[in-house]
Amino acid sequence: MKLRIILEENIFFDKENRTCIVKNLPARIKLVADRDGYLPKGWCLIKGALKRRGKNLKAKLIINDEKYVFPVNCKGTMLELIKIPSKTKEIIFEPMNSIGEFEIIEDFTLKPVRNIERIYRMLKRVLFFFQKRFKHKRKILGLSYYTPFFNLKRAYELANKIRDCDSTLDYSKWTESFDRLTDEDTKRIKKDIKKSNLDVVFNILIHNQDEEELEKTIQSLEDQIYKSFTVNILKNRMDMQFNEFLTQGNTKKTYFLFLKSGTVLSSHALYRIAKEARISNADLIYTDHDYITAENERVNPCFKPDFSLEYLRATNYIDSTFAVKAEVLSKIEGLDMAEISWNLHSLLLKIAEKTSKIKHIPAVLFHLPLISITNNDLSSDYNPVREHLERMQVSATVEKIDFKNYKVIYHVKNNLLISIIIPTKNQLAILKKCIESIIRKTTYDNYEILLVDNQSNDLEAIEYLKSLTNNAKIRVFRYDKSYNFSAINNFAVSKAQGEVLLFLNNDTEVITSQWLEIMLGCLQQPNVGAVGAKLYYPNGKIQHAGVVIGTGGCADHAFKYLNKEENGYMDRTILQQEYSAVTAACMMTWKNLFIKIGGFDEVNLPVSFNDVDYCLKLREAGYRIVFTPYVELYHYESLSRGKDLSPESQKRAKREADFIRKKWQKYIEYDPFYNPNLNYNKPDFNLNSFPKIKKPWNKNGF
Structure with missing residues (x-):
């Protein structure tokens, strides 16, 4: 049965581009029988396809005031079993949950199915996601091999969560689900520290701008599971020449961290960095970070790519969330406290000039204070990127885009054909x-x-x-x-x-x-x-x-x-x-x-x-x-060439x-220039509903 589409609330149809524009929420479409009357009752297969563009693509069906999450795969295909009560005249469809636009590329149809076909289609959907590449997602959802045998409907619902292309999550819910250490995690970390004989020593320098904020940083350091560190608090950015720190009993196992007062570290932050240092012997190790408000709320996560020299030249995407070997710092001439306190971008570029052994831990281990950044930096003539390129003898034009970003245009060396x-x-x-x-x-x-x-x-x-x-x-x-x-x-x-x-x-x-x-x-x-x-x-x-x-x-x-x-x-x-x-x-x-x-x-x-x-x-x-x-x-x-939708083309x-x-x-x-915490259904840089977060304290690493 073909369903007739009636655009309802907050949807405008652009005739010229054949596109439906969502101007406000809720955005709703009414699906009714082609001829006025009741829809078939019982189990039915609803089918259709659309192309959507928006920030939140969570789709829903409403049948007799009951709301159901309606999975749409990343190709825009909808193929779903639904149960329709008797004397139902219409289905309400909400194609997305944000302002945006969509195109209906395949008519909506509804077909009654017998019980045996329903069971077959449910099993087919569930078994598809037992391929090896979906193992991690099944584990997060709790979809095991025996689930379909004891509760097929539940297994089908879980499979649909994997199938659904939208993964829009509130960050607070994401952190609650995926970024909390359990007591068991803490026990295993302590056990791994002893077993691995981690011998990294951290020399932590804190630039103190606010006593109250400093207390937060100190408390997070006291809460660290890994305890091998020393702390130096700098009240004045010119307290001492940096070379004095480099000669104070540092070894090849010593790493420096530079923190602003107010920075809060996750309790396993130093452990994760020490573990990575032991495995890779990296000279520079950086992590993801977010920001923490005065109300202690975590916001604005920065999930970074693995090391990109071009990206670092364009902006300090690493920020202050890194640890660097003392012996690498000792090779950099003329370092002083002013530079490491106020211009970490310059420091990071200098480190990148000395080493390529740079590792990224894709986990939020640092929570930086939310501070207001004025535009005074725009008027500054200081350009760390230009100085870096001059040291590297790279001919380029460097333009400051705003207070933190740079546009680098490399000059052509030869007039090549x-x-x-x-x-x-x-x-x-x-x-x-x-x-x-x-x-x-x-x-x-x-x-x-x-x-x-x-x-x-x-x-x-x-x-x-x-x-x-x-x-x-x-x-x-x-x-x-x-x-x-x-x-x-x-x-x-x-x-x-x-x-x-x-x-x-x-x-x-x-x-x-x-x-x-x-x-x-x-x-x-x-x-x-x-x-x-x-x-x-x-x-x-x-x-x-x-x-x-x-x-x-x-x-x-x-x-x-x-x-x-x-x-x-x-x-x-x-x-x-x-x-x-x-x-x-x-x-x-x-x-x-x-x-x-x-x-x-x-x-x-x-x-x-x-x-x-x-x-x-x-x-x-x-x-x-x-x-x-x-x-x-x-x-x-x-x-x-045009769009070829023939069966042969689809097989190819x-x-x-x-x-x-x-x-x-x-x-x-694992794409090194994306991040496993970001959406892998499509590269929209939203949060991943199934993040593949490494847990090196576990036997399987996850």
Whole structure:
């Protein structure tokens, strides 16, 4: 039975874009029988699909005033068993629980099911989540192997919690569920300290700005499970030269911590850092943090990526939540208390110049005081990033964006030839827009364009391609085999004359005139293998700001659908940084490296995830992948090829995703430039309902 959709409260239909706009809450849709009358009673299968964009995507069904959580997977598919009372005329559907927008991409239908089919569908749903990759989520929910046999309905409800794409959690609820030590945890930590013979010594320097705040910090140190530390309280930032601290009985096992008064440490903070130091012998160890209010409420969690030099140059994302070896600090010339008290960003950059042995513990172990930050820093001429780059002899322009963020534009070293590779088929209008934007806007002169025509049969498009050959910068090649993105680009690379390759989709439009210079400047930095750009949908929303591995079950674009003017979580949409991968819709790399690594995988990844695979091959070979937000393009996404929803295409897409999951399992489980405490259903940087938090005091580590 097809259900008729009636838009109810707070939903406006945009006819031009065929989109439903949620302006306020509650946002409701009424689902009624196509012909006025009662809905079938008993167990039914309700089916539909929609695409949603908003901060809270929790969906609900309301039947006769009874509310039910309605799971929608990350593809937007709804396929759910519901029990309808007799004489029910309508179902109320709340598609989301925040302001946003959605599109209905598949009609809602309702089908009565017999009891045997209900049991079959419930079991099928439950058993799907007994795959190895869902083990951690099952453990958190308490979904065991015997649950379906004793309580199938309960097992089905738990499975639906895994299936539901939304993971919006209040931080206070999240900390209560996942960030509390039990008495048993404390016992095991104490036992592990003795068993592991941890011998790290912490020298803790506290910059005292407030006696009352200082008491909070001292109390949290007294509550530490790991007791091997000394404390020095500095009332004046010029109390003594820092070198005096470095000569006071420190050993190779000594780590320094620099705390502001008011900072509260979790009771196992020093244990976690000491444990990591014992395992990795890292020179610098940092953790996640949040902030603590005057009412002792924890707010604003900062879940950080693993170490990213580019991100550290852009902002001090580490803050004061780190421990550093005394012997590393002793190698830094001219350190004084003024620097470590007031400019930890400069200190961290100096440490990064001395060592690459940097580890991140993805756990909130520090709770910083909420303090007001004035804009006085904006007027300061002091620029620690510029000084750092000068010490490293890196030529760059550094602009202070605001009181904490910096824009770094690296200068191009040599005028290298860049080969811009653009596969195309028909679609004259979008190709013309792409080519004209390159020619009209690009300020870098030394480039060539290689157009690869994959079986165009539109006469106007063919004539346009012929006309482009009159331009000395453009060459056109015919590729007469079936569509294979990897093979087409590999073929073009064999024809490229430049040392540098830039893969570009034909459905893109250049916004930034200096795009090639900025990307090339990044690529020329040490150990950079690929550089990606910031891409927008035609409506100005973000389409790509880096790729997060493991999200959505395979990989997805970070901050997709976020408004252009939004900074994103921890300002990550506006700052240069490393990611595990970037999209080849606009990606620059070295030609010799592309050939050496093996190019795109034509056999296993003919259409999707070939760029992800390439970037991860670079990562494994020791190269960095850089995302720069300072290069912007529009991306009209798959307009040339179109959306292929055929069964064959869906099977191919599944094969490619399965291949990535199998080949790159370690990245699927842990993307170093995301955070296991963040949502892995999609990379929206919301809290993870199933965080994979390490507990090294347990035998299995979790």
